[in-house]
Amino acid sequence: MQKSLLLFILSIILSMPLTAQSKTVTLEDINKTYTFHPKTVNGLESMNDGIHYTTIEDNATKIKKYSYSSGKEVGVILDLVTLENSPTEQIQGYGLNNDETKVLFYTNKESIYRRSFKANYFVYDIKRKEIIPLSDEGKQQVATFSPNGEMVAFVKNNDIYINKLKFGTETRVTKDGEFNKIINGIPDWVYEEEFAFNKALEWSPNSMELAYLRFDETKVREFAFPVYKASYPTNEDYTLYPGSYKFKYPKAGETNSEISVKVFHVKNRTTKTMKINDSETYYIPRIRWTHEDGKLGVLKMNRLQNQFDLLIANTATGITKSIFTHRNDNYVAEEVLDDLTFLSDGKHFIYVGEMDGYNHIHLYTMAGMKVRQITKGDWDVMDFYGYDSNKKLLYYQAAEKSPTQREVYSISLDSKKKNKLSQNTGTNKASFSSNYKYFINYFSNTTTPNLVTLHNQTGKQIRILEDNAGLKEKIKDYKISNKEFFSFTTSEGIELNGWMVKPLDFDPANKYPVLMTQYSGPNSQEVLDNWKIGWEQYLASKGYLVACIDPRGTGARGEEFRKCTYMQLGNLESNDQIEGAKHLASLEYIDETRIGIWGWSFGGFMSCSCLSKGDGIFKVGIAVAPVTNWKYYDTVYTERFMRTPQGNPKGYEDNSPINMAQTLQGRLFLIHGTADDNVHFQNTLEYVDQLVQANKQFDMFVYPNRNHSIYGGNTRMHLFKMMSDYLIKNL
Numbered sequence: 021m022q023k024s025l026l027l028f029i030l031s032i033i034l035s036m037p038l039t040a041q042s043k044t045v046t047l048e049d050i051n052k053t054y055t056f057h058p059k060t061v062n063g064l065e066s067m068n069d070g071i072h073y074t075t076i077e078d079n080a081t082k083i084k085k086y087s088y089s090s091g092k093e094v095g096v097i098l099d100l101v102t103l104e105n106s107p108t109e110q111i112q113g114y115g116l117n118n119d120e121t122k123v124l125f126y127t128n129k130e131s132i133y134r135r136s137f138k139a140n141y142f143v144y145d146i147k148r149k150e151i152i153p154l155s156d157e158g159k160q161q162v163a164t165f166s167p168n169g170e171m172v173a174f175v176k177n178n179d180i181y182i183n184k185l186k187f188g189t190e191t192r193v194t195k196d197g198e199f200n201k202i203i204n205g206i207p208d209w210v211y212e213e214e215f216a217f218n219k220a221l222e223w224s225p226n227s228m229e230l231a232y233l234r235f236d237e238t239k240v241r242e243f244a245f246p247v248y249k250a251s252y253p254t255n256e257d258y259t260l261y262p263g264s265y266k267f268k269y270p271k272a273g274e275t276n277s278e279i280s281v282k283v284f285h286v287k288n289r290t291t292k293t294m295k296i297n298d299s300e301t302y303y304i305p306r307i308r309w310t311h312e313d314g315k316l317g318v319l320k321m322n323r324l325q326n327q328f329d330l331l332i333a334n335t336a337t338g339i340t341k342s343i344f345t346h347r348n349d350n351y352v353a354e355e356v357l358d359d360l361t362f363l364s365d366g367k368h369f370i371y372v373g374e375m376d377g378y379n380h381i382h383l384y385t386m387a388g389m390k391v392r393q394i395t396k397g398d399w400d401v402m403d404f405y406g407y408d409s410n411k412k413l414l415y416y417q418a419a420e421k422s423p424t425q426r427e428v429y430s431i432s433l434d435s436k437k438k439n440k441l442s443q444n445t446g447t448n449k450a451s452f453s454s455n456y457k458y459f460i461n462y463f464s465n466t467t468t469p470n471l472v473t474l475h476n477q478t479g480k481q482i483r484i485l486e487d488n489a490g491l492k493e494k495i496k497d498y499k500i501s502n503k504e505f506f507s508f509t510t511s512e513g514i515e516l517n518g519w520m521v522k523p524l525d526f527d528p529a530n531k532y533p534v535l536m537t538q539y540s541g542p543n544s545q546e547v548l549d550n551w552k553i554g555w556e557q558y559l560a561s562k563g564y565l566v567a568c569i570d571p572r573g574t575g576a577r578g579e580e581f582r583k584c585t586y587m588q589l590g591n592l593e594s595n596d597q598i599e600g601a602k603h604l605a606s607l608e609y610i611d612e613t614r615i616g617i618w619g620w621s622f623g624g625f626m627s628c629s630c631l632s633k634g635d636g637i638f639k640v641g642i643a644v645a646p647v648t649n650w651k652y653y654d655t656v657y658t659e660r661f662m663r664t665p666q667g668n669p670k671g672y673e674d675n676s677p678i679n680m681a682q683t684l685q686g687r688l689f690l691i692h693g694t695a696d697d698n699v700h701f702q703n704t705l706e707y708v709d710q711l712v713q714a715n716k717q718f719d720m721f722v723y724p725n726r727n728h729s730i731y732g733g734n735t736r737m738h739l740f741k742m743m744s745d746y747l748i749k750n751l
Contacts, residue, residue: 043498044561051737056553058470058488070455080110088458098123098144117169121146124165135218154183161206162219166227173221173230175205193284200268203235208277210270214656215305215354224309229283229335231307231316236278243269245695250725252732272651272658273665279304281318283335294333294340306357311366319357325660328352343388346373350586351660359404372404374579394435400576408456417449423576424549441479447550464551466503499524501560510599517547518569521556532565533614533751534604540593541622542661543575543582567604571596587668589661590675594629601637616640616751621699631688632680640751642743644691645699645728648707649676681710687750688718693726
């Protein structure tokens with residue numbers, strides 16, 4: 021009887037379909053189907069009333085209006101499907117003018133570099149249901165409504181134009197724009213990449229003036245790389261003979277663009293240059309109008325970026341006056357640029373910077389006198405969201421509880437009232453409505469995919485916008501090895517944070533190979549309590565333990581930890597990765613003879629350095645698009661952390677993998693794209709030459725016409741398949 025029952029139960033089990041955790045993560049899941057990418061809520065634009073928002077819907081043909089509180093659609097702003105004689109069929113991005121009577125949108129986007137693009141812009145009159153192209157000849161850049169909504173400024177072929185919508189006229193503001201020579205209203209390559217912006221023009225609040233930056237690249241040396249036929253995209257013109265792309269790229273210690281601040285007066289059609297009194301070269305990474313007519317804020321940094329000045333320019337006379345200076349022994353982080361905020365009272369501004377060893381919010385008068393430090397503590401403010409003048413509250417993100425986590429807070433201007441607005445433990449970030457009445461919170465942690473919720477300004481949850489329930493169900497079908505956080509102390513007494521993903525069906529009695537993954541760059545962080553399922557899960561299914569360690573120089577641990585790598589990039593970071601490998605090797609379940617390391621960009625630089633400095637502890641290293649000597653990289657980024665090669669030759673040469681070729685141990689795999697405008701292929705080729713001369717064997721693969729991100733078509737799938745096979749064969 022018992023035997024029959026057992027056989028019956030067994031037959032039922034065998035006849036059941038495979039269900040929970042029957043699958044392992046594949047490379048296709050990661051690189052083709054993006055199985056584990058969570059849904060999110062993007063593209064919400066808050067309206068002036070702060071209680072409604074707009075978003076692109078229905079295959080990018082409509083802009084719809086919704087209520088924050090109910091989530092219900094309350095109207096349609098623009099519908100290309102029903103619009104008669106519409107000149108375009110798609111909306112890729114848009115903005116409304118201040119009184120929300122017109123829409124400025126673009127389509128046919130054509131990317132240039134990381135943030136810049138050209139597109140066809142259109143202006144739509146909501147009441148009249150009329151649509152017109154912004155300009156008839158060629159694509160435009162950075163089109164921007166004037167505050168009164170009557171004009172649009174834009175850039176075309178490096179020159180600035182203004183379209184006066186009421187009259188349908190187009191005024192050319194500048195006439196000297198020329199590729200690789202003069203740029204008006206948009207940044208040059210290095211400003212765009214390292215100061216993180218793509219628009220260098222700003223309307224005055226009264227719409228009477230247009231301020232802009234002019235870049236003279238004449239003296240900046242060109243960098244060129246060959247362009248082949250290849251594919252994605254295909255360049256048919258280069259079927260037999262390769263072409264060439266040339267652009268201005270200032271390498272460390274070389275000449276930068278000459279920059280000037282200009283102000284165009286719309287009515288008088290006159291342009292005045294603001295007078296920046298400085299005998300040395302400098303950067304102007306932002307301009308920002310104050311709340312007083314004719315007063316323009318000019319944000320200036322010296323070339324070494326260890327001094328930040330806030331200048332106020334009188335646009336009638338062109339005279340500038342410095343009202344605030346922040347000096348630092350190392351460097352002033354570029355994050356100060358977007359966080360600086362002029363308050364609507366016209367008497368104060370907010371500055372977020374490292375004045376006491378941590379990144380905090382400070383209040384100053386427009387005379388540059390410090391009123392108070394608003395946030396305090398041994399933790400960093402990570403993002404500043406803005407100031408609600410009605411409630412006199414500031415909103416920000418901080419790593420107050422742990423460097424590996426993020427919370428959202430509000431604090432009163434007098435510092436007396438502080439509230440934590442986010443409730444879940446992990447990584448939280450917020451997006452506020454225009455009047456700060458609502459905010460959308462984006463939360464995730466290692467076991468929870470993106471949870472998007474709507475809250476009022478006190479933090480009370482109103483409703484869930486996206487809970488990724490479908491993804492949660494899908495994950496149940498997969499074998500997943502959860503991230504485990506750990507910390508350890510190095511031989512120098514430095515505590516470092518890390519995570520590890522153990523092999524599926526982990527048995528502590530066995531010994532496993534390890535792949536260390538890292539980036540390690542200044543103020544970066546890879547050890548965070550957030551959602552990500554990637555290559556590490558595929559490797560876990562193949563029997564590898566994957567570990568990640570944030571070394572010295574990384575973020576959310578205060579200025580001392582963040583800036584101790586100053587003038588010696590790569591030295592302490594690689595020491596810490598080597599210490600991390602030794603710590604892992606000491607664990608009973610690790611095969612100390614099978615430890616590898618890989619990384620991309622700065623992480624590739626680390627992989628190369630570690631194989632030369634690790635005294636054989638690394639069996640394998642993979643370096644994708646690595647920097648191999650900082651003298652090959654750009655001025656702004658490199659000099660921020662290293663000063664110039666002329667002023668710090670030892671820092672450059674002592675920490676260059678090129679100069680460590682003779683001590684390389686282990687199997688090295690170099691991978692690079694030939695059209696990398698960021699970390700030039702030159703880095704890999706010059707390194708290869710030194711490896712050859714040192715009689716070091718290595719492996720290498722090159723992707724034609726691929727930039728720093730190495731993607732397009734089947735490229736990413738090929739890349740990760742190739743790296744996986746390499747590890748399986750060699751580690």
